[in-house]
Amino acid sequence: MGEFVAVGTVSDFAEGMMKEVKAGDKGVLVVRSGGGFYAVAARCSHMGGRLAQGRLEGTVVTCPLHGSRFDVTDGHVVRWLKGSGALSAIGKAMKGPRGLAVYAVKVDGDKVMVEV
Numbered sequence: 281m282g283e284f285v286a287v288g289t290v291s292d293f294a295e296g297m298m299k300e301v302k303a304g305d306k307g308v309l310v311v312r313s314g315g316g317f318y319a320v321a322a323r324c325s326h327m328g329g330r331l332a333q334g335r336l337e338g339t340v341v342t343c344p345l346h347g348s349r350f351d352v353t354d355g356h357v358v359r360w361l362k363g364s365g366a367l368s369a370i371g372k373a374m375k376g377p378r379g380l381a382v383y384a385v386k387v388d389g390d391k392v393m394v395e396v
């Protein structure tokens with residue numbers, strides 16, 4: 281079991297927004313959506329795309345590099361790589377779907393804490 285590290289205050293994270301933070305030595309993507317907080321690895325499990333630069337819809341984040349989509353509630357892959365052509369098929373064959381690491385989040389007073 282890890283330790284909870286403060287990554288900001290509640291007001292640092294607007295509803296419907298995501299933000300990359302440092303928690304210990306880990307890069308973590310913190311998402312506030314539907315009143316809840318979620319934390320997953322900040323880098324895409326495909327080739328390290330910076331997820332904070334992607335798009336967030338509800339609890340699903342889309343990687344800005346090749347369009348993989350992940351649900352931040354549990355890190356599972358919603359879509360692995362964008363597109364259906366030959367290039368996409370080769371990419372999928374070379375590296376199969378892998379979810380994101382998920383971190384526990386809690387709000388303690390005004391602080392948002394992530395377990396690392």
Ligand code: FES
Binds near residue numbers: 324328329344345361
């Ligand atoms: S790096 Fe994210 S889909 Fe390729």
